[in-house]
Amino acid sequence: MSSVPSKPLATRERLSEVRYEIRGELARRARELEAQGRKLIKLNIGNPGAFGFRAPDHLQHAIADDMDRTDPYTHQQGLPAAREAVAAYYARRNMPHAHPDRVFIGNGVSELIDLSLRALLNPGDEVLVPSPDYPLWSAATILNDGRPVYYQCDASNGFQPDPSEIETLVSSRTRAIVLINPxxxxxxxxxxxxxxxxxxxxxxxxxxxLVDEIYDQILYDGARFEPLAPLAGDVPCITFSGLSKVHRACGWRVGWALLSGATELITPLHQAMDLLGALRLCANVPGQYAVDAALNGPDTITALCTPGGRLYETRRAVIEACQASEHLQLVAPAGALYAFPAIVGDAARQFDDYRFALDLMETEGVLVVPGSSFNVPYRHHFRVTLMPEAASMREVFSRIDRALSRHAEAVTKVVPIKPAARNAAA
Structure with a gap:
């Protein structure tokens, strides 16, 4: 009988470089608190179904009506009808070379990001990634033996990237530029x-x-969305989107990637992605039957993003709470499902975003994501999702302000010097 090894199994070293606090240690602590009976308001994940949103009825019916056809594997790039719907939708957006053969359906955009970087990168290759980023982009680059190189998107510039800075970061090892828009x-x-x-x-x-456009129709106050591929023309481009956000169907895990650019330039990448897609056999089949209904059915997102709509009113509540707070500053989000407030004033002194997030959860029952989780060089931001009801979000920011006031008071409190100490100092 063999003895049990005394040392734990070693894991991949590069995992130590990966951040994903959206579902990390704070989320694990939240589960512990909930197991103890604590009620938490969890704003860490952009998960519509957790806040009472449902995928539109016409998408649910599309899957139910075709459920008896979902048992077999399908083509590694996805159901032909789903790929045709994606290609036609992007052709209407003037995407060049929009053809079903260039569409890949995946188990969410996350899988397709990983697959595309695995097809592209050799060890040591570099990818230009925004800071802040959605941390999956950094993680997928690292775990496919690449190196993320960050271009800054500063709050002072409305979180816009600076193309001049981007170009200075290009090296002989650079392979791609990532954009997340919105x-x-x-x-x-x-x-x-x-x-x-x-x-x-x-x-x-x-x-x-590499352009992540998963929030392309979630826009506020007249903000415009510009798809990248029509501007890129023959320049190789992969556009990512899916059902998770605009169509509130995160759990269905249906995303797509569409390759555009001159055929002679993208063919090797296309073939590599096809091989990798074949190795994982295919994406989940039932959800793919909803793609045509989603892209050709009624618009169910705009009403949520305009005055009176749930997302709009929650966003308004966040903006107003930050304006009323002496501790918070916010660049109002023009799109997507999040706000990224900064801590300012006395509360910013000796501020650590992770410690604050942990304290906020322990004392006020609110879970947020520390800003440093998004690969930024500073620690005075946090992210919240905009999906709770507006009234709930106003209560959240009342608790956040209370926690920040306690911190500001603690760091500004002056300890009186005793007379003896004063005389000794003299």
Whole structure:
């Protein structure tokens, strides 16, 4: 009988470089508190179903009506009808080369991001990633043996990237530029002129554009969304989107990636992605039957994002709470499902976003994501999702302000010097 090994199994070393606090230690602590009977308001994940949203009825019916056809594997790139619907939708957006053969359906955008980077990167290759980013982009780059190189999107500039800085970061190992538009976590949207400048950089340095457009229809106060691929033309580009956010169907795990660009430039990448797609056999089949209904059915998101709509009113509650607080400053999100407030004033002294998030959960029952989780060089931001009801969000920010007031008072409290100590100092 063999003895039990005395040392734990070693794991991949590069995992130590990966951050994903959205579902990390704080979320594990939240589960412990809930197991003890604590009620928490959890604002860490953009998960519509957890806040009472449902996927639209016409999507649910589309799956139910075809359920008896969902047992077999399908093509590794996805159901032909789903790929045709995606290609036709993007052709209406003037995407060049929009064809079903260039569409990949995946188990959510997350799988397709990982698959595309695995197809692209050799060890040591670099990917230009926004800071702040959605941390999956950094993680997928690292775990596919690449190196994320960050371009800054500063609050002082409305979280907009600076194309001049992006170009200075290009090296002989750079393979791609990542754009998240509308942005998670900041809610920034990018103008046509800005995107055109980034396309010029990609063309000049022969880089792949990777554009995460999962929030493309979630816009507020007249903000415009500009798809990147029509501006890129023959420059290689992969556009990512899916059912999770606009159509509130996160659990169905249906995303798509569409390759655009000159055929001779993207064929090797296309073939590599096809091989990797085949190795995982196919994406889940039932959810793919909802793709055509989602892209050709009624608009169910705009009403939520305009005055009176649930997302709009919750966003308004966050903006007003930050304006009323002496401790908070916010660049109002123009799109997506998040706000990324900054801590200012006395509360910003000796402030650590992780310690604050833990204290906020323990004392006030609110779970937020520390800003440093989004690969930024500072620690005075946090992210919240905009999906609770507006009244609930006003209560959340009342608790946040209370916690920040306690911190500000603690760090500004002056301990009186005793007379003896004063005399000794004299």
């Amino acid at each position: 942005n998670n976590p900041t809610g920034a949207t990018y103008s046509r002129e800005l995107l055109q400048r980034i396309v010029v950089i990609a063309a000049k340095h022969r880089l792949l554009l």
